[in-house]
Amino acid sequence: MPESQIGSDEKSWVEELKKGNKEALAPLVEFYKKRAYSIALGFVHNQEDALEMSQLAFIKVYRSIRHFDSQRAFFPWFYQILRNTCFNFLQKKKNLKEEVLEEGSGPADPSIFTITQNPEEDFQAAERKKLLAQAIEQLKPKEKEILLMQHFHQMSYSEIAESLGIPIGTVMSRLYQARCSLRTYLEKHYRIGSAHEL
Amino acid sequence: MSCDPFHLSITAYLDGEIGKEEENKLMAHLAQCPSCREELSAHRQIKELSAYLRLRQPEDQAWTDYWAGIYNRLERRLAWILVTAGAALLGVSLIFFLVEEFFLQQSFPWPLRLGAVLAVTGLFLLLLSVLREHSALRKSDRYEGIIR
Numbered sequence: 108m109p110e111s112q113i114g115s116d117e118k119s120w121v122e123e124l125k126k127g128n129k130e131a132l133a134p135l136v137e138f139y140k141k142r143a144y145s146i147a148l149g150f151v152h153n154q155e156d157a158l159e160m161s162q163l164a165f166i167k168v169y170r171s172i173r174h175f176d177s178q179r180a181f182f183p184w185f186y187q188i189l190r191n192t193c194f195n196f197l198q199k200k201k202n203l204k205e206e207v208l209e210e211g212s213g214p215a216d217p218s219i220f221t222i223t224q225n226p227e228e229d230f231q232a233a234e235r236k237k238l239l240a241q242a243i244e245q246l247k248p249k250e251k252e253i254l255l256m257q258h259f260h261q262m263s264y265s266e267i268a269e270s271l272g273i274p275i276g277t278v279m280s281r282l283y284q285a286r287c288s289l290r291t292y293l294e295k296h297y298r299i300g301s302a303h304e305l
Numbered sequence: 306m307s308c309d310p311f312h313l314s315i316t317a318y319l320d321g322e323i324g325k326e327e328e329n330k331l332m333a334h335l336a337q338c339p340s341c342r343e344e345l346s347a348h349r350q351i352k353e354l355s356a357y358l359r360l361r362q363p364e365d366q367a368w369t370d371y372w373a374g375i376y377n378r379l380e381r382r383l384a385w386i387l388v389t390a391g392a393a394l395l396g397v398s399l400i401f402f403l404v405e406e407f408f409l410q411q412s413f414p415w416p417l418r419l420g421a422v423l424a425v426t427g428l429f430l431l432l433l434s435v436l437r438e439h440s441a442l443r444k445s446d447r448y449e450g451i452i453r
Contacts, residue, residue: 133376158367222359259358
């Protein structure tokens with residue numbers, strides 16, 4: 108579907124939702140569910156929780172749609188709701204862990220990534236991909252979030268800026284810093300000094 | 306000339322977010338700056354490498370059930386409101402009924418009458434408390450306040 112068509116459909120779905128038509132949520136969910144899940148996964152690091160949080164965010168969209176200004180883009184607003192939903196969940200989970208579990212006794216979260224392997228590629232190429240996944244996981248939260256938004260959620264700079272409430276210049280500098288951190292990590296762990304051989 | 310301003314240009318260039326004029330300036334700078342060329346190459350490799358990573362996806366069944374999960378919860382919320390409103394009405398009616406038909410009847414011993422009325426009133430207050438809690442939770446919902 109062309110982007111302009113999606114944009115006009117999205118506006119009409121939002122208008123219907125504002126009128127209280129619950130069914131209008133269905134196409135919005137259908138259109139954004141995979142993206143919402145992926146974003147949530149980046150925050151909560153668990154597939155089941157990511158599904159739950161993304162669903163909860165859609166329910167919150169339905170309940171608070173009357174506050175949404177239809178003149179603005181829907182997705183950055185939705186992103187904020189989803190992000191806050193995940194942060195609240197993580198805060199509750201952290202409190203629960205502190206109350207119930209001894210520190211470090213729980214199993215480590217699995218990687219949020221799967222790696223596309225080429226059967227003919229050499230060991231080094233596979234190792235580089237694995238290292239990159241590890242490098243992304245160890246980024247500072249702000250760098251990781253912005254990198255996921257740009258690389259994996261296909262968000263434009265203006266969408267990222269609006270979603271996070273920051274200037275585009277800050278988006279660029281965080282992305283630059285994130286890539287520098289990845290480069291440093293890869294060079295350190297791959298034991299290669301030259302950037303050309305990353 | 307300092308390379309700092311071009312670092313952000315390199316980022317924008319790689320992401321296809323650079324303007325024509327800025328791109329021309331970057332190209333001119335890259336032509337005479339090996340350090341920035343190396344930076345561009347390293348960041349490009351990282352971006353290309355990240356194309357081989359995919360965020361872990363759930364089973365297909367999860368997508369099939371996805372909308373139903375949302376819809377059912379929206380529906381249940383309405384059902385819950387109706388049930389509690391109905392229960393509240395029943396509670397009030399029961400208290401009136403007990404006071405009129407039971408508490409004021411002299412044929413039952415007074416401790417029995419008082420105990421029954423206290424118990425029912427307590428249940429009603431509990432019900433009210435649940436309703437108030439639910440209402441307070443809705444009012445303090447942070448996401449309802451997000452206005453764009």
